[in-house]
Amino acid sequence: MSHPFNALSPDTVMSAAESIGVWPAGEPFALNSYENRVLMFRDDDGSRWIVKFYRPGRWSNDAIQEEHDFLQELRQADVPVMAPWRDSHGRSLHEFQQFRFALFPQCGGQAPELENPTHLFALGEALGSLHNVASRKAFQYRRQLQFERDISEAETCVLASQWLSKHQRRGYQQVIQKILRQPGVKAVDATPMMRTHGDCHLGNVLGRDEAFTLVDFDDCITAPAIQDVWMLLPVNDPNSWRAQLSEFVEGYEETLPFPHQQMALIEPLRTYRLIRHTAWLVSRWDDPAFPRAFPWLAESGYWDQHIRQLEQQCLQLEKPIWLA
Known part of the structure; x- marks a missing residue:
């Protein structure tokens, strides 16, 4: 039996981004993620994005949206988190074909050093x-x-x-x-x-x-x-x-x-x-x-x-x- 993520091709990822008005400048790069599928790409303006495709059947839409709203609440209070991108209608959870996904600005840097x-x-x-x-x-x-x-x-x-x-x-x-x-x-x-x-x-x-x-x-x-x-x-x-x-x-x-x-x-x-x-x-x-x-x-x-x-x-x- 084929797993749903088998249908998540690079073309599907790019088409999903384009469906919300973000235009990848090249093929997305898959990151080390198993629960969901997480990829990085650069858009035609040079900005770097992380796109997360949620595992089908794991979280309800309400639960995912609650995560996004929590991040937005934290961000508005100046807590250092990466909140998801929202479209002109304020939507942060998007759908393309059978997939639900969200877009996040890429966060650069390294992990803290515990000796410091x-x-x-x-x-x-x-x-x-x-x-x-x-x-x-x-x-x-x-x-x-x-x-x-x-x-x-x-x-x-x-x-x-x-x-x-x-x-x-x-x-x-x-x-x-x-x-x-x-x-x-x-x-x-x-x-x-x-x-x-x-x-x-x-x-x-x-x-x-x-x-x-x-x-x-x-x-x-x-x-x-x-x-x-x-x-x-x-x-x-x-x-x-x-x-x-x-x-x-x-x-x-x-x-x-x-x-x-x-x-x-x-x-x-x-x-x-x-x-x-x-x-x-x-x-x-x-x-x-x-x-x-x-x-x-x-x-x-x-x-x-x-x-x-x-x-x-x-x-x-x-x-x-x-x-x-």
Whole structure:
């Protein structure tokens, strides 16, 4: 069965852009994206654009529009984000043939350097300003992070794949249940939540010197504020963690008090991402791009490694070393 994205040829991409009055000067260049299809092109005026074609069936139009409106709200409040281009009628979500797409100005630059205190301060300042605006309203159509529900859904998806041996299935189910029994995990769903970027890692922060822009809000959700922090400082060494976090917090608190009370949620949220990421790969296996990019997913050794990783994560849930 052919996947819908197979019909997204370079000519289709160019015709989609032209349908909203933007004229590519050359063939688009595909960027490294799997969930959606994201391409870059230069128009006939020399401006660089990013065009995102949304995965069919993933988000409703209302959910995508809510992302766009959130970005517009942030942009109007001078939060450093890239909001989508809107046509003369104010539309940011467009359709061409069977595809929905949006156009964004290209954001240049590089990821922050975690060894640079100035970069850490600027990064914290950007997140603080984002959360200050995000806390004023609530999402209506975007997903809310619910730990137990989401992990149970991921478990069901993985076990339906038929890739795990009988022994692996038993080990996977046991470690998932052990994770769900951890007190720290149960605290996630009881924590006050807000609108968040949702996938705020260093690859989604671009800039130069002291100015950084947050990009790719495709996974924006309602979640604890710390969800937008922990992936930015992926350091295992506690001393490095504390030093980097100190600079980050100083920048964050230019706008808002830092949510120190949510630090205990970091390991549960890391566990959540590990489990959900694997389930996401399984759920996308019908897209030809996934078997090509992640062939190891279908190998028995991967599942042994994944189960061991989750078992190690259980130890972190019981006693996070960086909180010691």
